[in-house]
Amino acid sequence: FTLGLATTELALHAPSQIASAMKTRANQLGFNVVISMIDNLSLAACRTAVNELMSQRVDGVLINVPLSNDDAAAIAQLCGNLPALFLDVDPEADVFKILFDPHCGAKQGVEHLLALGHQQIAVLTGPLESISARLRYEGWLNTLATHDITPCVVQHGDWSAASGYQQALLLLNQPVRPTAILVANDQMALGVLRAVHEFGLRVPEQISVIGYDDTEDSAFFFPPLTTIKQDFRLLGHESVNRLVDHLHNHSDHHSDSLLLPTSLVERYTTA
Ligand code: IPT
Known part of the structure; x- marks a missing residue:
C-alpha cells in the first residue's frame, strides 16, 4: 500500500515535522508515503498536488494544505x-479530518497572558490565506473581547522567522508599546525575539512573547519559548492510523474525524 501526502511548504518546521511523523508511522505499518508539495497557497496548487498523487496510484491521501470549506x-x-x-481545515468543514482545536489553542494563549496581568497585547497573525491563521486570529480576538480587550497592534506575517522579525520591528515602532505579543507560530516568534533584543528590550521582564506549535527547537530559543503545543508526533501517528483504518473499513468520515486538544507549555518568555 502507498499513502500520498499533499503538503504545504516543507521548509516550514510544522509541516516538515508532521510529514516526518507520518512517514515514521506509515513505515511501522508497512506503508509507503509519497509526497507532493504545493508551491503556493491556492486551490489550483492543491488540485495539481492531489492529481500528481493520484497518477502515482496511491491508496489514500493525507492533505496538509490550508483549505476553506468550499475548497x-x-x-x-x-x-x-x-x-x-x-489536516488543515475548519473544525466545521464537512470532510474526513483530524485537527488541533484552534479555539482551544487561541484561548489558552490569551488566558495565560491575562492571568499574568497583561492588558496591552499586540498580535502577530499567520498569512490570512491560511484557514488556521484566520481561526487562531479569530480565537484571540474572541477571547480578548470577553475580557473587553482589543489588541493594541495587529501585524500579519507569513509563518517564517524572517516575517516575524520584520513585522515585530514595525510593531515595536508604533507609539503604543505592548507588554506582550501573541504570535501565531514559533518560527515567527523566533524572529520576534531577535527584533525585541535589537530594540534593547528584555524578555520577559519588559515584554512577553508567546508562540504556537511547540516545534522541536522551541525549547532552545533564547529565552526558551513559552508556547501552545500541538503534538505533531501524535498528529502524524493518528492521521496515518485513521486513514489506514478507513482503507480497511470504509467507515463514515464523521465518526472518524478527530479534534485534538492543544496545551500551554510555560517556559521563559512570559511573565
Ligand atoms: C501550522 C503551523 O501551526 C504553522 O506554524 C505553519 O507551519 C502552518 O502549519 C503551515 O501551513 S500546523 C497545521 C496542521 C494547521
Missing part, C-alpha cells in the same frame, strides 16, 4: 472514492 469540498470531490484525510 476542501472541491478537493474531496476530486478524490472521488479515494479516501482523503484533511
Whole structure:
C-alpha cells in the first residue's frame, strides 16, 4: 500500500515535522508515503498536488494544505472514492479530518497572558490565506473581547522567522508599546525575539512573547519559548492510523474525524 501526502511548504518546521511523523508511522505499518508539495497557497496548487498523487496510484491521501470549506469540498470531490484525510481545515468543514482545536489553542494563549496581568497585547497573525491563521486570529480576538480587550497592534506575517522579525520591528515602532505579543507560530516568534533584543528590550521582564506549535527547537530559543503545543508526533501517528483504518473499513468520515486538544507549555518568555 502507498499513502500520498499533499503538503504545504516543507521548509516550514510544522509541516516538515508532521510529514516526518507520518512517514515514521506509515513505515511501522508497512506503508509507503509519497509526497507532493504545493508551491503556493491556492486551490489550483492543491488540485495539481492531489492529481500528481493520484497518477502515482496511491491508496489514500493525507492533505496538509490550508483549505476553506468550499475548497476542501472541491478537493474531496476530486478524490472521488479515494479516501482523503484533511489536516488543515475548519473544525466545521464537512470532510474526513483530524485537527488541533484552534479555539482551544487561541484561548489558552490569551488566558495565560491575562492571568499574568497583561492588558496591552499586540498580535502577530499567520498569512490570512491560511484557514488556521484566520481561526487562531479569530480565537484571540474572541477571547480578548470577553475580557473587553482589543489588541493594541495587529501585524500579519507569513509563518517564517524572517516575517516575524520584520513585522515585530514595525510593531515595536508604533507609539503604543505592548507588554506582550501573541504570535501565531514559533518560527515567527523566533524572529520576534531577535527584533525585541535589537530594540534593547528584555524578555520577559519588559515584554512577553508567546508562540504556537511547540516545534522541536522551541525549547532552545533564547529565552526558551513559552508556547501552545500541538503534538505533531501524535498528529502524524493518528492521521496515518485513521486513514489506514478507513482503507480497511470504509467507515463514515464523521465518526472518524478527530479534534485534538492543544496545551500551554510555560517556559521563559512570559511573565
Ligand atoms: C501550522 C503551523 O501551526 C504553522 O506554524 C505553519 O507551519 C502552518 O502549519 C503551515 O501551513 S500546523 C497545521 C496542521 C494547521
